Amino acid sequence: MTHCLVPIYLPFCETDSVVRTTGGIDIYAHFVRLPGICPKCRQLSDRVHGYYERTLVDLPASQFQVRVKLRVRRYRCFSTTCDQQTFSQRIGGFFEPYQRATNRLLTSLYHIAQVAGGEAGARLANKLSMPISDRTLLRLIRRHPETCVAEPRVLGVDDWAMRKGHRYGTILVDLERRHVVDLLPDRTAVTLKAWLQAHGGVELVARDRSMEYALGISQGAPSAVQVADRWHLLKNLSEATERALQELSPRLRKRMSGCRADVSTSRGSLRDNFPRGQSDESARQERRLKRFKRYELIRYLGANGLSQRRIASLVNISRGTVIRYARAETFLERASRSRKPSILDPYLPHLEFCFQAGNHNALQLWNEIIKQGYPGSPSQVRKWMRWRRKQPMERVQETSEPPSALWLLPAAKELTRLLVRKASTMSDHDTWLRERLCTIPEIATVAALVSAFQTMVCDKRPEMFKDWLAQCRKSQIKAFARFAGSLAQDGAAVRAALETSWSNGQTEGQVNRLKLLKRQMYGRANLDLLRRRVLYQA
Helix, strand or coil: CCCCCCCCCCCEEEEEEEEEEEEEEEEEEEEECCCCCCCCCEEEEECCCEEEEEEEEEECCCCCEEEEEEEEEEEECCCCCCCEEEEEEECCCCCCCCCCCHHHHHHHHHHHHHCHHHHHHHHHHHHHCCCHHHHHHHHHHHHHCCCCCCCCEEEEEEEEEEEEECCEEEEEEECCCCCEEECCCCCCCCHHHHHHHHCCCCCCCEEEHHHHHHHHHHHHHHCHHHHHCCCHHHHHHHHHHHHHHHHHHHHEEEEEEHHHCCCCCCCCCCCHHHCCCCHHHHHHHHHHHHHHHHHHHHHHHHHCCCCHHHHHHHHCCCCHHEEEEEHCCCCCCCCCCCCCCCCHHHHHHHHHHHHCCCCCCCCHHHHHHCCCCCCCCHHHHHHHHHHHHHHCCCCCCCCCCCCCHHHHHCCHHHHHHHHHHCCHHHHHHHHHHHHHHHHCCCHHHHHHHHHHHHHHHHHHCHHHHHHHCCCCCCCCCHHHHHHHHHHHCHHHHHHHHHHCCCCHHHHHHHHHHHHHHHCCCCCCCCHHHHHHCCCCCC
């Protein structure tokens, strides 16, 4: 045991000695002589009843744990009517009754718990010479007074998953101050309506296209302007495009089976001409039969009046699959899985034409397609030439019409990706493939609708909205007609999205932060604890 000098400030205390021990630093101190105040009758008293010692853990000094051995007076109350006969001397702000740590230490631990969480915070605190358990850190978060948040004027509303696919909540964000306002336990219109009625002053609400949120806002804040989020509008466009292509797929593939024999100069991707590994055909047919039986069952249950939610519960599949099967006129066959396209694919028609014209020099052909933009080496051309010499000779059709693109028809999801992407971000092969696919009238119609909608949303041109809805109705594509109907139903919010600069981008960022906090606590935090941690930075 050695004596040392450590500059530690103790309010209203006089330090007797500072001792360095094997466990850290012990500070022996006592309160200055001040009258005590009875906690019940609030009367002053200077009559000392006795003394006792309290041990408080304080902030560490020089990486040593600090313990304060404080000698505290106990006073006797003078009032004859007071039930409190004796009481100890108290100094507000330094420590509280029955507390074994100073307030400044608990404040530091509180901030560690908010930033790092329970288990990670406990490990960090132990490294900083402030040993504490993870459960105590979580109790500090819950015990701390809630953060007071100013009433928002512009509000962002979005849902978040407590347990994905099972339970969802609602996050409310002040878009002007860029912080979270509150977390709601569900995503129903009733809960959102009650919150808006309790917090007046909301003038504008940015949301996704959920009808529950639209109803809750209309009832809770009828004077507020509702703004549909532009990212969600584009996401809904992608979903509508995929549904439209799924509905068109059986018709296109039926036409493809009849036209395949007429396509003589087009051989598909270069990689498709080489043998693949052996596949279990019987297992594939068995999986197809299982899907077909499920399709027939869904159609049968729907014809007998069962709701889509009820069918999804009975068949034990997602409601989206039930909707897709119910809307399909025929059974939706899965697209064959194609290999990754070759960089030589866009130049195959030219190579085939030259080959049938008698030019079998691979290096010369490579020099010709290099001028057309081919980025590869001669090895791919030599590989194609060796394979092509083994194939039977075909005649080139003398026609000015572009070759049919039906043989290139990919799956609906891949085709959606090609149609919704910006041309500036696409590779040369994707650009070439998209141009070939747009020779099909139905796909060209879908591509035109997608392009017009993207221009309307990205360039904020509300004057195009009415005309675009009319084009969808005239296109005779059911998926786009339904999408246009839903947009017309939410027309005021969609127009506000095209006329104002507000969006739910900040809300999406806060949802991402909320997911990080939830996973940091291993997904086991209750709503009250998660809410306090989310509101901490507010």
